[in-house]
Amino acid sequence: MSHENSNGKAPAGPRKLICRFRGAASRKVLFILVPAVVALGMVLGYPMYLRIMSHESTDDAFVEAHVVSMSPRVAGHVARVPVHDNQWVEKGDLLVEVDPRTFRVALDIALARKQAADAAKEEAEAEVAAARSLMDQRNAALSSDRASLAQARAGVEEYAAGNTRDESDFKRMGEMVEAGAISRQEYDHARAQAAVSRAKLLSAEKNIDTRSARIRQAEAAAQAAEDGLRQALAVVEKHTADAREAEAEVCQARLNLSYTRITAPCAGHVTKKAVEPGAYVQVGQKLLSLVGRDVWVVANFKETQIASMRPGQAVDIEVDAYPGVAFEGHVESIQRGTGSRFTLLPPENASGNFIKVVQRVPVKIVLDRPNGEAGRLLVPGMSVVPSVNVAHWDGVHGSDGAERARETAMQ
Template identity: 70%
Template structure:
């Protein structure tokens, strides 16, 4: 009886132990199935994201940083901005003492006025020389006309003299024959003497007019020289006037440079100047950081094979965990970062070790993302994730075909 009870008790224990093991196996199987489903549900999207996105933590916020420095030296009279102040393009930032530049401008203006007066005087002299030149030319024309008239008179008197000489010769022969009176012969001889005297006078007049013409020509040459000298003086004075005007313009520029204005909108940083300090040309006073920012991500060269401009980017900023920032790839630098260092690596030396290079990629934030309320300053660390599946495969091929067709057209 005791053995039967013991056997029954053992049977019951074995039955329940079997059912418990079966339940545990079912539970483990159910857990395994659930875990497998979870792995598929969670892991597959993660896998898809891994193969369709490229990310890097070697990325930083960049912005246009403009260094502000004076273009003239002097003592700072006033500083109108403070650190981290917002300024707009054209706002007055600081002033260099302008009194020296105002005096220099007045001196330059006085020199310019003097040069203008000298220019007017030279022009007046040149004008007078031109009038003298015209008078000399008019006198020469008159002398040439008189010379021509005198030469015509010589021809006329020479013809009359020849006629009177012929008449005298005939009268002489007739008088010797007793055909004419002595009085008629004397009259013919007097007439020949008069015509000869007129001819000699005409020759002397020609010589006189020739001398006057030569003298007038010489006077014209001298007048031309004086005119050329006067015109040269005008050119010299005009050059002096242009130089004086340039000096005035430079003095005005220097006076305007005494007022240091903002070349762009942004925020003042690294302010290192106070009123009363003496500043040199080119000395940095402060910098202005532009409000427009972008991201420069240094991807490995093995990550950029499928990157294209325009692909969407998700950006995580270390300063704002959990805040999503949206952007897109703007451009990819044509060269690795090491290629543009001060001393680029020289791989032809023989000591070559292959290192995966980094290629800077410019990422522009999307304006419609709605992240304007967050401060993004140059140098802040970010982690961009580029969706390389966008615009890939057949879409990229079609885009390339369209670009090639456009280029051919």
Template identity: 60%
Template sequence: MKEESPKKSQKLKNKIPAKKRTIITIAFAALLILGTALTYPFYIHAMNHESTDDAFVEAHVVAISPRVSGHVAEVCVADNQMVRKGQVIARIDNRDYQVELDIAKSRMASANATVKEAEAMIVASSKELSQRRAELSSQTASLSRYRAQVSEAEAGHFRDANDLTRISSIAKAGAISIQEFDHAKAQEKMSSANLRSAKSNIHTQNAKIQEAQAGIEAAAGKLQQAYAQAEMRKANLLEAQAQVRQAELNLSYTNITAPCTGYITKKSVEAGNYVMAGQKLLNIVNPDVWIIANFKETQIKDMREGQHVDIEVDSFPGIEFSGHVDSIQRGTGSRFTLLPPENAAGNFIKVVQRVPVKIVLDANEDAEKLAPGMSVVPSVDITGGETKSIDVASSERRD
């Protein structure tokens, strides 16, 4: 087919009225402006926001386990029921633990009685030691008196012996009578006997003093033994008191209470079951929830704490949720798996990693509808937030 000549095309254009051409041009321009106006906000939003569909609702989930073993006497909650902190969830048959508490209290009373007995022994031993010391003081005073008597007896014997010697010389000259000589001899023998008796008393008193000292040592040893016995019995009393406290705790543990406010989930216990200490009975889900969004590592460059986040929840498409970036995990998700990847291997393939970002919801009464595990799509406004980004924070920490 032959191409149309320029002249022929010009002729065809000339056939279209000028007014109609103007209208077409204006309509085309209007459509172009309208399309630009409609798509520009989406373009700006895409440039200023980062979003991901790899995000889920998270919450504190507390696993409830008994601290003592026994048969479950009563279960006070049902699945999905809301409980308050301190509310009784279940009761374990406490009769065995009540008996253990009674036995522990009896042992404590017995230990307390033995402590009082030991304290009485200390008092008695202290009195005995005081008596022994007083006896020693008395015997020591008697020894001093006997020593004075020995000195007196020695002086008397010395006088009588001198008198006998002098009288003997005079008696040889016949200047005195035999009767006077015999009296001097008897006086000397008497004073000698008194001296021997006084010295004998000294020896006897020394023996008594040694006996008193031995009594003091025995009484002191007995007192020390009483103190040691008291300390041992006090230790036994402390042990008995600790056993009572432990028995009281075990008895209190038969009432299983909620450690926090939340909703009962995954209940697997019924009345009559025998449960072991540490056995999982149910979970309590805390109503305070947050979002964990796993962004690609290429998306968090301009992400900062405090940035606004719009949140869409798959379960509630008609409800708008909002929040803000709370923190960015220092490490990718794969780094904290059970078997982290070994990048030093020769078959390394670069894969874009995901970095968990914690998003806290703003105050919203509809937030109570959210449950852990729900899928969400967060969109982070990367134009706001704090001035310190994750990269700046990391460099400051290195410095």
């Protein structure tokens, strides 16, 4: 027998009443939980949002260091390799020694050639001194002959004047002897005197010719001595050049001998050693590398990420090798050019179809502590993820920087 209410419907059962009660309770819980979850999400997500808005990061970043590739400057067989892989060496330590015996012999030969060149130069200089002395003697003889010639010419003038006088006296004596004014003896004496003075004049004139010929011979001898001096000087210049060449060969031989000892140009760890004693090495062949202690990070940021990036901004660095460890650093510099611009074959965008690709700009990040934290090794090639705090702008730090980041996030 059924029971109906005044509306003609059966009264609600206990199960329906319980379902209604549970539905109302669930809605009440949802009304409470949803705002709580939203508030909790905002509390937890807002700082993350602020960090996203105030930091720029990339996973295209790697650890870099000073890496020096060592190669020989001379070819030869390796005599010694006193280092091993990953060994720490100081500046000036011996890394590889090429067999120096051949280069010592070459140095001895160069020294002998230099000694011979120096001896030839000294001999040529002695010949120059002898040639100069001979030239001085010939010039002195020439000067003496010229003085004698001048004196002889003065004597000719004197003898000519005496001869003229004696000839005049003899002529007058001839007239006087015909008139009987003088004796025949006096006339003969005048004639003899005139003949003597004429003979002296002729002898003086002959002496001038002789001395002139002697002067010509002396001039030729002086010219020959001067030519000999010039030739000796030319020989000295040649031997001087030979001596300089020999000295240069000695210097080159000494350099080659010094090149047999390959020493460390800086302190660092020996890496990728590819040389052993007894091997024959060529000039320029890579033997090993030295990795310095100082490291830094080169991060390739997208060109759209560097608008607010400046040197000096703080950087948090995560290294894949050390998860959960944050390294601190700062931006040192930003490369003036994208990575593709400095490749071996830069893209030629003016020809063919152009497809725009976001470029990467290398940014150098320096660690605040040398080689990171103590006990954690950072080596070139390690992958890192740097996050640059771009909210740091023109020396703005702390609350001002955070406030600017919040303002940026709220916009």
